[in-house]
Amino acid sequence: MWLILRTIAVLAAGGILGAAYLDNVWLGLLIGLLSSLGLFLAFEARKGGRPGRDEYDDGARL
Numbered sequence: 331m332w333l334i335l336r337t338i339a340v341l342a343a344g345g346i347l348g349a350a351y352l353d354n355v356w357l358g359l360l361i362g363l364l365s366s367l368g369l370f371l372a373f374e375a376r377k378g379g380r381p382g383r384d385e386y387d388d389g390a391r392l
Contacts, residue, residue: 344365
């Protein structure tokens with residue numbers, strides 16, 4: 331739930347910053363969308379960990 335709220339907050343912040351500093355809301359929303367997509371993918375990738383892998387596997391065993 332918090333991940334979705336963070337993603338929406340980054341998207342909204344991109345729109346606001348785009349309107350205020352870039353004078354283009356659509357460009358700000360695009361930057362916010364790309365940033366929120368990157369944030370979402372980073373948190374989802376970190377959450378996965380290493381399922382099914384032995385903690386002490388050094389790769390030498392077959």
